[in-house]
Amino acid sequence: MLTGKWLDIGPTTQIQPGSARTLPVAGGEEIAVFHTMRGEFYALVNKCPHKAGPLSEGIVHGDTVSCPLHNWRISLRTGEAQGDDKGCTPTIPMKVDAGRMFLLREAVIGPVAQSGVAA
Amino acid sequence: MNADTGFAAASALKERLVVIGNGMAGCRAVEEVLARDPARYAITIFGAEPRVNYNRIMLSPVLAGEKTFDEIVINGPEWYADNAITLVSGDPVTAIDTAERTVTSASGRVEPYDRLLIATGSDPFIIPVPGHDLPGVVTFRDLDDVDKMLAAAEGGGHAVVIGGGLLGLEAAHGLTLRGMSVSVVHLMPTLMERQLDEAAGWLLRQELERRGQTILTGANTKAILEADGRVAGVELEDGTRIKADIVVMAVGIRPATALAKAAGLTVERGILVDDHMVTSDPAVLAVGECVQHRGACYGLVAPLWDMCRSLAAYLTDAPQGYEGSVTSTKLKVSGIDLFSAGDFSGGEGAEDIVLRDAARGVYKRVVLRDNKVVGAVLYGDTADGSWYFDLLKKGEDVSPIREALIFGQAFAQGGGALADPNAAVAALPDDAEICGCNGVSKGQVVGCINAGAHSLDAVRSTCKASASCGSCTGLVERLLAVTLGAEVESGPKPMCKCTSFTHDDVRRNIVEKGLRAIPQVMQELHWTTPEGCSSCRPALNYYLLCAWPGEYEDDQKSRFVNERLHANIQKDGTYSVVPRMWGGLTNPRELRAIADVVEKYDAPMVKVTGGQRLDIFGIKKEDLPAVWADLNAAGMVSGHAYGKSLRTVKTCVGSEWCRFGTQDSTGLGVKIERMTWGSWMPHKFKIAVSGCPRNCAEATIKDFGVVCVDSGYELHIGGNGGIHVRATDLLTKVATEKEAMEMCAAFIQLYREDAHYLERTAPWVERKGVDWVRAQLLDDPEAVGKLARRFRYSQKFSQDDPWAARVAGERRDLHAHLAQVRPLQLENA
Ligand code: SRM
Ligand SMILES: Cc1cc2nc3c(=O)[nH]c(=O)nc-3n(C[C@H](O)[C@H](O)[C@H](O)COP(=O)(O)OP(=O)(O)OC[C@H]3O[C@@H](n4cnc5c(N)ncnc54)[C@H](O)[C@@H]3O)c2cc1C
Ligand code: SF4
Ligand code: FES
Numbered sequence: 001m002l003t004g005k006w007l008d009i010g011p012t013t014q015i016q017p018g019s020a021r022t023l024p025v026a027g028g029e030e031i032a033v034f035h036t037m038r039g040e041f042y043a044l045v046n047k048c049p050h051k052a053g054p055l056s057e058g059i060v061h062g063d064t065v066s067c068p069l070h071n072w073r074i075s076l077r078t079g080e081a082q083g084d085d086k087g088c089t090p091t092i093p094m095k096v097d098a099g100r101m102f103l104l105r106e107a108v109i110g111p112v113a114q115s116g117v118a119a
Numbered sequence: 120m121n122a123d124t125g126f127a128a129a130s131a132l133k134e135r136l137v138v139i140g141n142g143m144a145g146c147r148a149v150e151e152v153l154a155r156d157p158a159r160y161a162i163t164i165f166g167a168e169p170r171v172n173y174n175r176i177m178l179s180p181v182l183a184g185e186k187t188f189d190e191i192v193i194n195g196p197e198w199y200a201d202n203a204i205t206l207v208s209g210d211p212v213t214a215i216d217t218a219e220r221t222v223t224s225a226s227g228r229v230e231p232y233d234r235l236l237i238a239t240g241s242d243p244f245i246i247p248v249p250g251h252d253l254p255g256v257v258t259f260r261d262l263d264d265v266d267k268m269l270a271a272a273e274g275g276g277h278a279v280v281i282g283g284g285l286l287g288l289e290a291a292h293g294l295t296l297r298g299m300s301v302s303v304v305h306l307m308p309t310l311m312e313r314q315l316d317e318a319a320g321w322l323l324r325q326e327l328e329r330r331g332q333t334i335l336t337g338a339n340t341k342a343i344l345e346a347d348g349r350v351a352g353v354e355l356e357d358g359t360r361i362k363a364d365i366v367v368m369a370v371g372i373r374p375a376t377a378l379a380k381a382a383g384l385t386v387e388r389g390i391l392v393d394d395h396m397v398t399s400d401p402a403v404l405a406v407g408e409c410v411q412h413r414g415a416c417y418g419l420v421a422p423l424w425d426m427c428r429s430l431a432a433y434l435t436d437a438p439q440g441y442e443g444s445v446t447s448t449k450l451k452v453s454g455i456d457l458f459s460a461g462d463f464s465g466g467e468g469a470e471d472i473v474l475r476d477a478a479r480g481v482y483k484r485v486v487l488r489d490n491k492v493v494g495a496v497l498y499g500d501t502a503d504g505s506w507y508f509d510l511l512k513k514g515e516d517v518s519p520i521r522e523a524l525i526f527g528q529a530f531a532q533g534g535g536a537l538a539d540p541n542a543a544v545a546a547l548p549d550d551a552e553i554c555g556c557n558g559v560s561k562g563q564v565v566g567c568i569n570a571g572a573h574s575l576d577a578v579r580s581t582c583k584a585s586a587s588c589g590s591c592t593g594l595v596e597r598l599l600a601v602t603l604g605a606e607v608e609s610g611p612k613p614m615c616k617c618t619s620f621t622h623d624d625v626r627r628n629i630v631e632k633g634l635r636a637i638p639q640v641m642q643e644l645h646w647t648t649p650e651g652c653s654s655c656r657p658a659l660n661y662y663l664l665c666a667w668p669g670e671y672e673d674d675q676k677s678r679f680v681n682e683r684l685h686a687n688i689q690k691d692g693t694y695s696v697v698p699r700m701w702g703g704l705t706n707p708r709e710l711r712a713i714a715d716v717v718e719k720y721d722a723p724m725v726k727v728t729g730g731q732r733l734d735i736f737g738i739k740k741e742d743l744p745a746v747w748a749d750l751n752a753a754g755m756v757s758g759h760a761y762g763k764s765l766r767t768v769k770t771c772v773g774s775e776w777c778r779f780g781t782q783d784s785t786g787l788g789v790k791i792e793r794m795t796w797g798s799w800m801p802h803k804f805k806i807a808v809s810g811c812p813r814n815c816a817e818a819t820i821k822d823f824g825v826v827c828v829d830s831g832y833e834l835h836i837g838g839n840g841g842i843h844v845r846a847t848d849l850l851t852k853v854a855t856e857k858e859a860m861e862m863c864a865a866f867i868q869l870y871r872e873d874a875h876y877l878e879r880t881a882p883w884v885e886r887k888g889v890d891w892v893r894a895q896l897l898d899d900p901e902a903v904g905k906l907a908r909r910f911r912y913s914q915k916f917s918q919d920d921p922w923a924a925r926v927a928g929e930r931r932d933l934h935a936h937l938a939q940v941r942p943l944q945l946e947n948a
Contacts, residue, residue: 009938013339017308018676021932026941033937037650037676038464039312054692057680057740059653063464066653068680068688097388098244098373108940 006095006102009033012041013099020056020065022046025108031092032056033101034076036063042076043094043103049074049087133161136434137222137232139212139378141166143175144407144423145238146194151431153202159435162204163230165222168261169209171195175261176420179451182265182293215382217400234434237379237390237398237405241372241418246281250343255350256366259290268365272297276364279303279353281340283310285450287369288323291332292452294367302333302361304340304353306370314448314459316649318475318482319498321638326455326480335359374409374416389416394440395433396426406430412443419446447508449501456497458504461511462486463494463649474525475645476500478555482642483525484649490518496649503527544597553598554584554591564598574608575599575619592619592645615655617641617648622658622875629666637663637674658876661763664799665871668913675930681761684933685921686743689736694743696735697760698750699796702770702788702808703731712753716746730767730805732758740934747922756920759797763877765867766805768792769817773810773827782827784810787856791825791863797918798867798910801874801883806863819847822870822880823863828852832859836866836892837884845881848889851897862896865906869895872909 015021015035023031023043032046032055040063046056053069063076073082079089093104136152138145141164149162166172177191199206207224214223221231243258245251257267268290271278275298280291283305291301303310309320310327324334339356343366346352353361374389385391385399389411396404396412406426408418417423422444429441447460463486474483481499485492485507491514495507506528510517517524523531523543530543549562559582567582578595579586585595596619599607611621620628625644634640637659641651651659656677663671681687686694696716700709713733717725723737738746747757759765768791771777773784788808795806807816808825817840818824824835824847831854835847850866853859869892874883884892896903925934 007940013306014932014937016337016932017312019933021935021937023937024939026939028940031940036464037309037312037317039307040464051690052692053690054688057684057688057692059656059676059679061650061653061656062469069690071653099246099371 005105007105007108009101009103011099012096012101015041018060020058020060022054022056023103028109029090031103031108033094033103034060034065036060036076038063040076041094041096041101043092044074044076044079045090045092047089048072049079049081049089050085055089134159134233135231136160136162136234136236137230138162138164138236138238139215139222140164140238140240140407140409141168141172141206141208142238142240142407143172143193143420144240144427145236146172147424148236148238148406148427148430149202149204150194151427152434155431155435155437157202160234162202163232164199164204164206165210165212165224165230166206166208167211168263170262171199171206171208173262176451178259178262178265179289179293181262182268182290183296183453184293185453188262212378215378215403217382217384217403220402233402235403236430237403237409238407239375239378239409241408242375243368244371244373245368246340246370248340248342250345250350251368253343253345253350254348255364256343256368259286259367259369260372268294268367269297271365272299274364275299277302277362278365278367279361279363280367280369281353282367282369282371283307283334283336284313284369284371285311285448287367288327289451290367290369291327294365295330295332299365300331300333302335302363303327304338304355304361305334305336306339308337310334310336311450311457311459314496315457315498316463316484316496318473318484318638318641318646318649319457319459319496321636322480322482322498322642323450323455323457325639333361335361372408372418374411376409379403379405379409387411394429394442395438396430396441397433404430404434412441415443417444417446419448421446445508445512447504449504456499456501458497458501459495460504460508461492461494463496469493471648472525473647473649475642477643477645485525487517487521490516490521492517492524541597541601544594545601553594554586557583557586559584561598564595565602568599568602573599573603573606575610577608614658615652617646617651617655618644619647620644625659626662626666626873629662635663635667635671637677661799661801661876665913669916682763684740684743685747685757685759685761685925686738686740687761691737693737693739695760696738696743696746696750697728697730697732697758698755699758699792700732700755701792702768702785704770704785704789705732708753709755712750712755716749719749720746728760730760731769732767734760741936744925744931744934748926751920751923751926756796757922762799763802764797764799764804765792765795766803768795769805769807769821771808771810771815773808777810779813780810780827781829782810782832782856784808784816784825784827787825787827787832787859788816790856791860794860794864794911794914795867797920798871798914799917800867800871801876802879804867804870804880820844821847823866825859825863831855834859834862834866837880837889839879839881841879843881845885848884850893861903861907864910865896865903866892868906868910868913871913872906 017035018037020032020034030046032044034042046054048067050072053067055065057068058065064073066073072085079091081087092107095102172194174191174193180186210224210226212222213225221229223229243260257264278294278299278301280287280303283303291303295301309317310323341356342354344352350366352363376386376390379390380386390405392405392410392412396406398405407423425444429439432439450457470487472485484496486494492510520531547561551561553561553564563582564584572578572581585592613619614622660674660677720742722735726734728734768788770785770788774780804822806823807818807821809816809818810827818826820838820840826833833852834850836850838847839845
């Protein structure tokens with residue numbers, strides 16, 4: 001069952017469509033959780049592959065976000081930079097169930113802690 | 120077990136198939152089994168509802184008064200009798216014993232099975248707000264719900280439908296037809312956001328509002344209000360209260376899995392099934408909305424039919440396997456044509472083809488990926504919906520018909536010549552009407568092209584084709600291409616890749632046609648993308664804000680981060696905070712407050728800016744509201760150092776102190792800043808007032824500069840000290856402060872109303888010509904007064920300190936983290 005693997009991060013209503021919110025992780029990378037205009041949810045490490053700009057503050061359009069610092073476009077699905085720019089931001093597997101958002105625990109806390117959780 | 124039955128023919132020895140759920144999937148599954156092998160099973164169906172099997176999707180027409188219950192029955196009593204099916208209706212199953220292979224019903228009936236089929240459908244989701252269980256709060260799932268709604272509608276009155284999805288809108292439609300006044304409360308900004316994009320959702324909304332429904336989007340229900348022991352209204356998060364005699368909750372459904380879960384079957388979101396609809400117990404199958412297959416749960420009937428076929432094939436020993444379904448949606452609201460299918464979220468590698476016909480209210484969008492149709496949204500004209508859906512399911516390569524795809528099947532498959540739009544246009548007769556607004560025929564357009572109009576603009580100005588609404592722009596462009604080949608002159612640059620309209624055209628149309636929302640501009644001006652891009656959205660937002668002060672509601676999604684967070688983002692993701700210092704003046708109280716903030720929030724740097732004020736660096740977005748609260752408390756407001764708006768009014772000390780000063784430049788600067796602060800502009804705007812021609816405030820490289828002289832005030836415009844330094848042009852000279860301020864307001868308004876978004880005054884003045892600017896302001900003695908009045912009017916709505924609003928709690932979500940994750944917590948969560 002899923003309870004061992006997914007981390008409940010609260011109701012979807014916390015994130016307005018077309019925007020993102022942040023989830024700092026002690027000892028890990030801050031995560032940006034996006035809610036697109038079309039009601040999809042994505043989670044990525046909150047760092048642009050260019051110069052680590054906070055993607056959470058960019059303009060969201062379709063399933064991409066434009067980085068607030070130098071306007072690179074990053075795919076929310078894959079974390080990949082679009083167009084001529086090269087680079088990739090790690091994504092965190094995410095699901096929505098009955099109005100609540102869940103992140104894959106292993107991906108949130110990294111591989112070291114992972115073994116502890118799986119036990 | 121089968122071996123034991125041997126050749127015994129008695130029906131008692133048939134395998135016993137028990138079905139839980141007398142709904143759409145359960146009965147269809149039985150039909151499919153009977154069609155394959157009518158003699159194989161002894162069948163018992165349990166139904167919680169006290170009636171025979173009916174077509175649930177037709178409850179909407181029943182509610183709307185377009186059908187009666189009798190007309191929507193699928194299988195009447197004779198069907199059960201003819202097929203020797205035992206129907207136990209009005210008696211829900213309450214337990215399954217998978218070890219004993221029995222089910223038990225509410226009335227205590229115990230039924231043994233060899234094969235069990237669970238087809239319990241879904242339960243409507245009820246948001247657990249206070250009052251959700253009051254009498255008068257209903258869901259929309261079965262006939263009893265419809266009866267409750269009809270009873271409520273008898274007295275007219277008010278209905279609130281919570282949820283603007285398919286079900287909610289069908290309920291709203293039915294209740295409207297039944298004479299209730301209906302409000303729809305929807306959490307998302309777009310109606311039916313799962314099926315529709317912003318553009319189609321907006322058209323739908325317009326139509327529903329035209330029909331008298333009140334549509335509230337972005338509206339979060341806080342509570343259902345009570346009076347006399349039943350529902351009386353709905354209260355929203357923002358405090359709005361809506362009267363209600365009945366509340367319909369249509370916010371979504373959840374697979375009905377409780378029974379399966381209690382029986383120990385594997386359940387995630389739905390009951391897990393394999394490709395043959397078998398659950399984790401080999402004797403138990405499940406079908407319909409209650410299942411989860413390959414990660415997907417469905418809420419429409421088409422996938423259920425596919426499931427039922429696979430299930431029946433398996434139960435009759437000819438397994439095929441179900442592979443999942445692609446779904447499409449239509450809304451059953453009479454007079455509204457809407458179709459949506461597949462994945463239209465766009466993104467990487469996806470290509471949008473958009474066709475908008477404002478006159479007919481049509482929006483069509485087909486999404487391609489690797490030259491295959493992956494999604495479609497149609498509004499207003501859905502004739503080709505099934506054709507696109509078919510292309511989508513087949514996954515055909517559509518590159519041969521790519522150009523004509525959006526015009527529909529008849530056009531695209533017209534074959535040969537017609538599939539090429541240029542050829543199609545060439546084939547039109549000379550008297551075919553091209554421009555409906557101005558009544559221009561193809562012959563006339565070609566005539567004017569041959570007479571020398573070699574660009575779109577030239578055609579527009581000579582024969583007026585496409586000069587009004589512009590919907591025939593594409594046709595005129597094709598005529599140019601067909602007539603001139605390579606000689607077409609490209610016209611002025613369009614605003615962005617989403618449109619063929621220029622900034623000027625867009626601005627003119629917004630005003631002339633009274634366009635009041637971004638999706639409306641996009642529809643009326645035939646945007647070729649569904650929701651614009653990060654270049655046109657902020658521009659449209661500004662143009663609308665400028666055109667309709669006090670009326671247009673700012674679209675925060677269309678703002679760059681700095682304007683959303685009212686602070687400048689820094690390279691490390693922190694923010695800088697610049698409070699306003701009117702005319703560069705400050706005092707101990709302000710300085711103390713700034714010093715306190717720097718210490719309290721550990722700001723790594725505070726600096727005097729080139730704009731005569733102090734900039735506090737390194738503030739975290741979570742701390743911004745608290746910082747602003749402290750600054751507000753000392754009387755300071757936002758300096759808009761982050762905005763396409765008035766920045767600073769730089770002043771020098773002037774006649775108060777300076778031995779050369781001719782006028783009170785400081786005082787005038789403060790007055791000007793008080794008049795102009797908070798105004799949104801096409802780009803940032805800087806002002807300076809110098810007390811004499813020595814010009815210590817650098818007024819002659821500002822957007823608007825005042826140089827005081829003995830006899831009055833020289834007013835300068837269009838200066839820039841940035842990338843391309845440009846000294847100002849002298850606009851005029853006036854005698855009094857009052858005139859200087861009036862001219863300043865008028866000039867700003869002229870710039871606000873005319874310039875392109877992201878065009879500073881310097882390039883704008885160069886593009887239009889100084890003479891043009893002078894003529895606008897000086898030729899007509901009334902002009903300045905009119906412009907200045909319009910500026911002051913719009914300022915009424917923009918001189919609210921945006922920081923104070925945030926301090927008061929507005930948009931707290933923008934500043935607060937969602938949560939914090941600490942590994943220890945995580946382990947224990
Ligand atoms: C803070 C300040 C520098 C300073 O330490 O003094 C500054 C800082 C920035 N300037 Fe400036 N400019 C500052 C005065 C100026 C001036 C001088 C002035 O205003 O008198 C100029 C030249 C005058 C002019 O604009 O005509 C100036 C010309 C620019 C330009 C070039 C504009 C142009 O039209 O060419 C940019 C780039 C842009 O806007 O696209 C820019 C952009 C910026 C940005 C917003 C860059 C950015 O996008 O992040 C910097 C923001 C820093 C921050 O986070 O606060 N800054 N900048 C000054 C703030 C003044 C204020 O109190 O608001
Ligand atoms: C108003 C409305 C309009 C719709 N419009 C459309 C549309 O236009 N297009 C479309 O594709 N889909 C539409 N749908 C969705 C469609 O009706 C469902 O997808 C379909 O009915 C699902 O079939 P099902 O058999 O899984 O569930 P259901 O049809 O709900 O059948 C389940 C049955 O099981 C019974 N049951 C539950 N628990 C038990 C128990 N323990 N014991 C005995 N019986 C039990 C329930 O009472 C119910 O009768 C609409 C739905 C509604 C409510
Ligand atoms: S030079 Fe002129 S404006 Fe500057 S301080 Fe002296 S008098 Fe004032
Ligand atoms: S840091 Fe994101 S574009 Fe530069």
